[in-house]
Amino acid sequence: MASEQDYADFVDVMREELIQNVASVMRLADRLLQMKHIDKEAYENIRSERPNQKMMRELFTSLNNNTSKAAFCEALQDQDPFLLKDLEEKYRRKKAVEITGSQREEDDTRAKLQERWQSNSKKYKTEFERLLEDPELKSLGNGKLFLCTKPEYKLGSGADGTQVYIGMRDDGTEVAVKRTIKDAHQKLKDEMSILRDPKLEHKNIVKYLDFTEDQDFAYLGLQLCEYHFEEYKEELDQDTLKKVTQEVLLGLQALHNAGIIHRDIKPSNILIDVEGNTRLADFGVSRMLTQGASTVHTLRAGTPRWEATEILNGKADSTCRYKTSTDIQVAGMLAYYILSAGNHPFGTGSEIEENIRKGNYQQDKITDVEAKDLIEKMIAREPQARLSVNESVEHPYFWNDKRRDTFLRIVGDKEPVQKYSSATSQLLEAVKKYTKFSGWKSKV
Template sequence: MDIDEDLKESGAHADNSTVKPFPSSSDELNSLKWHKVSVRWSPQLDKLSNIDPQKISRLGTLNLVVHPDFQIAKGSDGTEVFLGLKDDGTEVAVKRMLKSNYQVLKNEEEFLRLPQLDSTWIVRYVDFAEDENFGYLVLQLCEYSLDEYIKDHLPEDKMPVLKKIVLDVLSSLSVLHSQNTKILHRDIKPKNVLIDVTGRARLADFGISRQLNMGQTTLHTNTAGTKCWKATETLVEGSAFGYKRSTDIQVAGMLIYYILSAGEHPFGKGFHCEHNIFKGKYTLEHIDDEVAKDLVEWMINKDPDKRPTVEETLAHPYFWTEDRRTEYMQRIGNLEEAENCRSADPELLKRLDHLADGKSFSNWKSKMPAELIQKLDGKKKPYPENTLGLMRFLRNLHEHYPGDRVDVMTMFPDLFGCVFKFAKMQEWNSRSTLRTFFQRVDIRT
C-alpha cells in the first residue's frame, strides 16, 4: 500500500476545518521548512520535508503525514506517535489518539501546559490540535526511549552516562514532587523516559498523572501504572488505595536499578515480579557500587514511610563529588572512635573488620607511600592497620601535611562505600559534624 492509499484509509484528510491538505499553489510547492536537530530521525524528516505537498495534512501550523514511514512509536492504548514539522521548521513528535478515548491525551496536555513543568527534565509541550476523529498532542522530539537507549546505544564507558541519567530522572521527579507542584506521575517506567539529542533524560507521558490539592498528601484512587512497575501498596486487593509521592519513589527506585544494571529489574522478571514486589523480595546483584545499592534499597523499601523523599535521594552520597566524599572521610577520621583507633572497642573493630574483609584497603600501610607512613608513624604510637586507623591517618595527613596528597579514591576505590555503610549502620551520620553532608546541595547540571 502506498502513502496515498494509507492516507485515504486513515482519514487524515477528513472533511473538516482543522485538518487541511497542504496548499498547492506554485509558490508553496517548495519543501517544508526544517531546522535540522535530530540525528536519529533525520532521514525520515528529510523525506517528510520534501514529500509531495498533496500528501501532507495540516493542523494549524503543524504538518504531518499519517503513514507508517513516519510513525515512531505506538502505545497499547491506541496512541500512535508520528514525526511532524511545524511551519517554522521545528521538529516535533505528534501523539494521535481517537477522540472517543482521548481523555488521557487531554489530561497529559493539561499537565504539560503547567508553567511548573517547563523544565529541562520534562519532555516539552509544543501544541495541541484536534479534528473530527482524533486528538493530537505535539511534543518535543527526542531520540530514544530509555529502554532503547540502554539496550542498544550506550557508549563504551557507560557508567558515567548511566549515573547522569539517574540524576536526570530524579531531577525530573523533584520537579513533579515539589511543594508548589505536587504531581504524582503514577506510570514511571523505562518507556516513559526519553533521551533527547543532547543525551539528557526527560520524563514523559503524564496521561494518568494526578495532582494533589493544597495541603493534601494522599490521593485515594484506583490502581494505576504498568505491570511490574507498580509500588507495593498498589498491589493490595481492593478498589482504591492511598497514592502518595512515596509511591512514585519506590517505582523510581526500580527504574534506577534498571538503569544502573543496564536492563535488570530488582524484583525479577516475568510471572514472579509483582509477587516479589508485594513480598518485598529483591536482589541487587547486578550492580557492584555499594553506595548505589544503598540508594536503591532505600527507595524500594516495602514500607512507604521508610522511603526517602526525592530531595533526600538527590542529597544521597551516590551523587557526591570526589572532593565531598574525601571531606566526609576526613570528618569520620575526626570522630572520637577514630581518634581512639589505637584503643578502640573490640566489638566495634570486629564489625568494621567484617565489613572491610577482602576490600582494596586491607593491609593499607603496604599500599601507601613508605615515606608518608614513616612520617606519621614516627610522631607517636603507629597507626593500627585497620579501617579506623586508616581514617585517622588520612585525617592527620590532611590536617598536618596538606602538601602531601594521596589519591585515596583511586588507591582504594571501595573505601568510601565501606566507610559510609558502616557509619550509617552505627548511626554516626546523624551526628552534628556529619549531618550537614546529607542536606540537598546543588549538584544538577
C-alpha cells in the same frame, strides 16, 4: 458520482444553485416522503411555502444526512436529468478550482516549512527531509502542527490506540506528535494540562509544544527525543548509567516539587534527547495533588511489574491511594533496571508482582555499595521507610569527587566521628548538610 458521500458533497456545494433552479419542488417532496426520507410534518411545511425557492429551502432543512441527500439527487435525476447534469458539470469545475487552489496553498506552505525548518535531530534528519517533500504532509486542526501518517514516519504506538509520529510545528520546530481518537483522548488532554505547568520547564522532563484537534483525532505535540532508554542502554558505561539514573530522579523531583505524581514510571517512559539529556515522559495518568494534600485517590493506574507494594495490595475494584512515595518505590525499581543493564530487583516474569507485595528483592546484578544503599532505601516495602525524592537526589551515590572530598575533609579526621555522642556542632552541621537521608557514620 459514485457514493452517498459524493452526492452529499454535491448537494452542500451546489445548494444555492439547486434552490434557484429546481422547478417542481412538490414532486421531489412526494418522492422523498414515499421513501421515508422526510416525515409528514416536514412535507406539510414544504407545501405551505411559496415561491419555489422558499419551498426548496424548507426541503433542505430535512436533508440532514448523506442518505437523504443521495435520495434527493436520485429523485432529481428522474425528474430533471438535464438540470442535474448541468449542475454536476458546474460542481466539477468548482471542485477543480478548489483542488488547484488548495494544492498551490499546500506547495507554498511546504516551501515555507522548508525555509523555517530548524534541523535538530540527528537520528531522524533523513526522515524530515522526506517528510517536507511528501505530498501527503498535512496541517492539523489549528494549522500549527504538520503531520503525515505514513508508516515510515511512525515513532511508536500505545496500548490505547495512540500513535506517535515525527511532525513539525509551523515555526519549523521538529516535534513528536501523539495522535489518539477523539472518543478516547482524555488522557491526551490530561497530559497536556500537566505539561503546561510552568514549573515543569525542566531539562529532564519532555517539553509540551502544542495541542490541536480535528473531527476524528486529538494531537499532542511534544519535544522530539532521539531514543527510548531501551534503545540507548546497550552502549553505555556505568558513569553514563549513573547520569541517566540521576537525571530520572531530577525530573521526578521537578514533578513532585510541583505537586504532581507520575503514576506510570517505567523504562519506556525514559527518553534521551539529542544533547544526551534524560527526560521523563508520558504524563497521561499523572495527577496533581490538591493544595495541602499528600494523597490522590483514583482507580488503579500504571503498568504491570512497575507498581508499588501498596497499589498491588489494594483491592482490584476499589480506589487506590497514590502518594509521592508510590512513585519513589517504582523509581527505585527503575534505578536498579538502569544500573543492572535491564534487570528487575523483584525478579523475573510472573514472580515480580508477588515479590513486590512481600518485599522480596535482590541486587546481585550491581556491585556499587552506594548504589545498592540508594535503591534499598527507595524500594522499601513500607512507604514511610522510603526516601523522598529530594533525599534520593542528595544520596552519596551521586556525589562528585569534590563534594565527597569536602565532606571527608570536614569530618574524616575528627575524633567525634568515632564518638558520636561527643560530636561538635560544626561536625553535626556538616553531617546534616551532606547526609540528609541516613546514618552519617557509614559514609566516612
